[in-house]
Amino acid sequence: MKKQVEEKQDVVIRFAGDSGDGMQLTGMQFTTTTATMGNDLSTFPDYPAEIRAPAGSLAGVSGFQINFSTRDIRTPGDAPNVLVAMNPAALKANIKDLEEGGMLIVNIDAFTDGNLKKASYAANPLNDGSLNRYEVYHLPITTLNTNSVQGTSLSKKEIDRCKNFYALGLMFWLYERPLEITTQWIHKKFKGEIAAANEMALKAGYHYGETAELFKKHYRVPSAKLAPGKYRNITGNEATAIGFVAASQLCGKPLLYASYPITPASDILHELSRHKNFGVKTLQMEDEIAAAGAALGASFSGGLGLTGTSGPGLALKAETIGLAIMAELPMVIIDVQRGGPSTGLPTKTEQADLLQAMYGRNSESPLAIVAPSTPSDCFAMAIEACRIALEYMTPVIYLSDGYLANGSEPWLLPTIDSLPKIKISHPTDAATFKPYLRDEKTLARPWAIPGTPGLEHRIGGLEKENITGNVSYDPKNHELMIHLRAEKIARIAQSIPDAKVFGKEEGELLVLGWGGTYGAITSAVEEMQKRGHSVSSLHLRYLNPFPRNLLKVLNSFEKILIPELNLGQLAFLLRGLYSIPVKSLTKVQGQPFKVKEIINGIEEILKTRKVETWSEKRLASPQH
Amino acid sequence: MKKQVEEKQDVVIRFAGDSGDGMQLTGMQFTTTTATMGNDLSTFPDYPAEIRAPAGSLAGVSGFQINFSTRDIRTPGDAPNVLVAMNPAALKANIKDLEEGGMLIVNIDAFTDGNLKKASYAANPLNDGSLNRYEVYHLPITTLNTNSVQGTSLSKKEIDRCKNFYALGLMFWLYERPLEITTQWIHKKFKGEIAAANEMALKAGYHYGETAELFKKHYRVPSAKLAPGKYRNITGNEATAIGFVAASQLCGKPLLYASYPITPASDILHELSRHKNFGVKTLQMEDEIAAAGAALGASFSGGLGLTGTSGPGLALKAETIGLAIMAELPMVIIDVQRGGPSTGLPTKTEQADLLQAMYGRNSESPLAIVAPSTPSDCFAMAIEACRIALEYMTPVIYLSDGYLANGSEPWLLPTIDSLPKIKISHPTDAATFKPYLRDEKTLARPWAIPGTPGLEHRIGGLEKENITGNVSYDPKNHELMIHLRAEKIARIAQSIPDAKVFGKEEGELLVLGWGGTYGAITSAVEEMQKRGHSVSSLHLRYLNPFPRNLLKVLNSFEKILIPELNLGQLAFLLRGLYSIPVKSLTKVQGQPFKVKEIINGIEEILKTRKVETWSEKRLASPQH
Amino acid sequence: MVGETARVAPALTRQDFVSDQDVRWCPGCGDYAILAQVQKVLPELGIPRENFVFVSGIGCASRLPYYVNTYGFHTIHGRAPAIATGIKSYRPDLQVWVITGDGDALSIGGNHLIHSLRRNVDMKILLFNNRIYGLTTGQYSPTSEFGKKTKSTPFGSIDYPLNPISLALGAEATFVARTIDSDTQSLSSVLRSAAHHKGSAFVEIFQNCVIFNDDAFKEVTDRQLRSDNMIQLEHGKPLIFGKNRDKGIRVKDWKPEIVTLGQNGITEADLVVHDEHSADPTYAFFLSRLESPEFPVPLGVFRSVEKETQDQLLEHQIKAAQEKMGIGKLEALLGSGDTWFIKGDTK
């Protein structure tokens, strides 16, 4: 019996289960297949801080959400249309997000008394009517999976581990996706009976959908109208790593990446350490300070020195970054932001390190800051970070976040020719060389590297005499150098593109964002534009210095709304710089913005009269 | 022959010589005697980063300036009236500061060809007419000193080392000061022949002034009209240390000070480690991170945990401070600011760590910041820092600077009764105890300390569940806690005094300052008020949160000028908070403001029309 | 403040040390066994429960304090020894335990570790050595073997590992021991010795990470292999091992040698005799160099010597100062140094 097919524009599915249930893997497999089918997509993995919290516990729930579409999309979706819940804890933790009337597929085998208790369910939600608002499918997935894996000598535990493939197979059927990519992957990843069992489970799930009475119809999400070309699906961390390799190739210098593992930045280290054949040197150092030091050492010796971490690690690198500023050496520091303060919510996303990046060092220590806006933009901004560091002889902080790092989207591969060129020169002439004699345009100092005869010189963290670079405690020289360092960073603006407004270039409201909120903001603004409001948006990828046209753009709008996953850090920076009133829309929950939340914020501000001053709680406002 | 006596209101003397010449000691002795004579005074030691750079070199020049007066004074003086130069390098480095027509006493014995060369003098300035604008006294101090030290078996080198006492004796005569205090000190500090020789030199210098033809008159600076009471002369670092001991006594808790030596903060460690009989525990830890950790450990276990450092060390402590914020434990972090960035100018002063103190940690990590304004105010603010930490269960950063730390002034000893009370309570009732159940007024959480039966509990750096303090990754709880932590810091404003305006409470210009610039700002504003301008000043000792009346005061003036020894950090903070236009007056030379420089800044802004926006270079303004 | 054991402790049981938090390690993780033994040993010590403090850094191991119903502080990565130093310095009456991992203690926290050891800060340091970074999902650690392939070393590690025992001895540790998660008897006995040691007690615990480094210690945990691959150290006893207890360690020219008792006239008298109280750490250092596969791995107490502890020294110094100078009076402190009076009507 051929079942009915319904066409949909976009679908948001969330897979949720125990940390041991393989939900991340399931989600990723669904993503790969969906990507190659030509849908636009966006994903959001969300996993706990524990490796594997007690089976069945709320703390152990791991989720993976994918939004795929026949249209251009920018976020993993606000509310899932479909929730696959592998156990009671997964149901409990996720059901509140499922859209009204959404499809809920539950593995009823996992709804034992023990598991219900672990999930703090007083009564079994499957029977108490609490799920009436959804289209619920009660599936004994564990049993179905066991039945499907036949003729193997695998243990019950091993067989049970295949059940995520069973669920995946079912979802493939439900959304008309082919099995080949995943079957190939299974055989690359697993061997022998395990591989066979996983494949059996996958196919059985698919056929269950096709044959069982339960599902009346399935769905088709036609491919999207994407720009033509070669695509791959990419996460932010992958794109970051590959971007650095690209930068290294573009400037003709091997890269050295020194790091100390920390979630959610570790994958950059993992990815880069696989590319030794690009001459990439990776060092896992004893701590973040050493990692920053090793990167700076590489820079001193003429290399592309990079170091990566998350917020707490950035704090530890502060003193070394200060040295890089004084020594005026190129270096990129990656901060994949996560929830804080302190250890905070280590696997969750946040944008709260902007002010740390700006000011988290002793004294006046300006540096450049860039921030990618989407997973694939990580590639472009990684190259930009290196370009700025090398052209301006300065440390650059690259602010990614957990959402970008782990989220993925299809990426139209750029041609090598389209990538920016990065020119570097090293002085060799002893007669004219002075360590701090600057380039007139960029104010960069010359980068004389060890091994160059006649250019032997000494630098360090003490204040430098202008031009010679000798140690100097002269008051006027100090002041000059303080200004020169600031001016050099300011001049970077010469080399960065103007910020582009999405929508009209003037109007009532500008929604200004940075980093991983791009998708949510743009979708929200697009929606408001459709509804006829005078709303535009601007997304900053360069945070210090800002694009040259920023103030002009800001002045072209009556009101400015700044949504951020912090208590208003960019807003604060803009007020501090321009004394202009801007309004913050903040969310600090370890979760990305939903489009709806931004729409609400926009509606709110459109209703409000323009105000001269908004003071923010984050600054410990003393008015009470 | 009794010489003529001339009365003066105030005199600024600078002693300058080689690092080995004992200029700091000489200056301090002059200060002690002057203080006990009842003059108001202010001192400014300025020494090189090297322990003892090559004898005679410019890098090795050490200076000590004292301003003493019959009036109330607030700064060590802009330009010395008298310069004592012990060698050519000292002359070279200091002569530009001497007032036109000022008195210059030089040790001509040191003006050898070798020394002139080391000081980069092409010709001997004593003969080339370049000193014609001054009242120069050519004294063979080395010879005079040698002649005066008789009948000893000391080596030539040992005898030469007395010559600073010879110069001091002369200055004592010149300004009518008694010798007793210094002779007593000499005998406490030195033994046998050395003591005798130093005393002989001191007296000989004194008698030389009295008898030699050279000096026609000497000067009297009558004692000042100071408030009655018991006084001592005190440096900022001493006052800080004593303030902490006082706080410990006031709250009834021994203090633990954990530190790692760093200029200019080390003296606090030195001073505190002498007070073991107050139960003071000092730990010199392996680094700044460990020092912050040990202080926090002491706080966790129920103590008054303090740690002190300078800017680079503050950067290292950032991660631990973040933990203190999450754990909500009381702790005071002293930052005696110095010139940066990086190692910078380690023995010079600067105010450039304000933004680091505010934002130098990952994520949203608010804490309280206080800053003393004069050496003796360090005492009061040290107590305040502890009070706030203990009452609000929060880390507090105490921002001193090199100028305050080493500078000194007479201090009217407070009575013990006049000191604030610090009340602490520790819960003991297991039935009602919840680790994060807050005080309604302060939002402080209860401080249950180890050793209390039944209150065993666990805290840490992961996000806390409201009330229970259990680990929580719940999105809404996280947001709540982020706001609660911010709100708690904001509420500190309830407990701090309103800021007091110096001068009229409204007018054309408010000069707003913080930290060690107090003296220079107040003197400048007083001068401008005398000249009839509508200028007032306000000095902030609480930087986060600000006093409750700050915005009101700011709004009462047409223009606001903020002099800072940085590129405008307080100005930036105010704009960021209130979106109000303020103007910065910056100086980043490793040197304190001169009164004249602030007067110039005030005159400038009085001429200017009020502007809506001043954008500052420090922010890498992209307008070019 | 009174000494750790001064208050008469109520009779406590294992259950008293179980907190109300769900244990969140992976099923099968060696950490469970260690937790169980800790909870077993604590009530035996005669110390009131409220006088224990457990301090940890970050890592899977460092979650342990949440599960022990004492005062606990789960701090930041690598810094537990420094924070614990502050606690013990301020409150000598508390018994302080530090829980740490091989990354936490030896990588980022190496400096604090060696300095607390050399200062003989009175705390019990349990280093859960699983030779991997567990919590960050499987990078190599300072104790991972050379050439190990992990997420961060897909081509194999090029770092030579640290030997935690050698390092601790090089840092003047007064108590050094090693044990295994799965050997409950060795584990509880070593924990007990550590608890009773006055001073820094450093305990390396081989701990199995089932997820990222399963069976890393197979040669000493596997029932078949273990007796040939380990030596149980016993004070005053010769170094004998083997299924049949017929093998021993002899030393010649500083080099260890495995010999068989009864062969070539070898008797127990030829063997090295274990002396955990040797004042010179050289012997313990020698033991620490016995590494698999060439040699059996020593388990038990390598070294245990007495030395005044940091908190005692600090307290004594304070007492001495108070006796000499008198207990400090604030008024006297304020008025110290040269002071002078200004009268009401000075000109």
Add this chain to the structure above:
Amino acid sequence: MVGETARVAPALTRQDFVSDQDVRWCPGCGDYAILAQVQKVLPELGIPRENFVFVSGIGCASRLPYYVNTYGFHTIHGRAPAIATGIKSYRPDLQVWVITGDGDALSIGGNHLIHSLRRNVDMKILLFNNRIYGLTTGQYSPTSEFGKKTKSTPFGSIDYPLNPISLALGAEATFVARTIDSDTQSLSSVLRSAAHHKGSAFVEIFQNCVIFNDDAFKEVTDRQLRSDNMIQLEHGKPLIFGKNRDKGIRVKDWKPEIVTLGQNGITEADLVVHDEHSADPTYAFFLSRLESPEFPVPLGVFRSVEKETQDQLLEHQIKAAQEKMGIGKLEALLGSGDTWFIKGDTK
């Protein structure tokens, strides 16, 4: 990149290594003597001047790079070994020297020190040990003796000192030596050995701080006392010392013993024979425990063994990867993983 010594070096002299900066140490400081010997040894190595890099932390000692006319980096307190690791990893062709003090290397920088040693990063580490913090004007350091009165310990230090040699050995150092500022011959010979060692070479140099810790090493610098208080280590030679070279070191039950040759039938054959190449570091550790006043202080090379260096291992891994996978092509990297094409007119 070629090896350190590959380029044919011009004949260099001491003067080539003198920079144009004024030396800013106190008159009489031991640092001058060390600088002089460094400048003497460098030209002998046959390495082009531009291929040397001197890296230091912060402290009086750490000013040395300014005075040596090579590439130099005066970094931040304690971090020189980490920064030097980056330099050597990136540029194996450079010869890297790290200049550090007892505070810089052992206090704040202890962790980086032990990790670069265990990794066998090919650099020469000169630790100027004056047992005090010089630059910050006289606080005690990790090598200051117990009970020492300093600015920060007016009642005497309560920290037991670290033994730098024991610590380095505990951290798997491949080359460990000790020498004195004032003994130019020992100094230059040790520097030379260190320079020739392929791998981490750790050299402790007793250095006199005339201002804050004068004569700290009197027993081994004083012409009268020194021969009775030190042993000059020579590979293959027995441990003999004393003005009359009639005293020696014997070992019994791991414990060293001073004996007199010719007394009680003692001959050279009874003495410990120095073996700097002993694979097991136990012997060198034993030597490190010979401390004054009980024992003469050993000077010279304690240990020198060969082990592949970190930079070599890293380069080999890259070469191997390139041979196996081919030299990386950017286009291939971008297009790795699952890719798909979108045609111009997809629906």
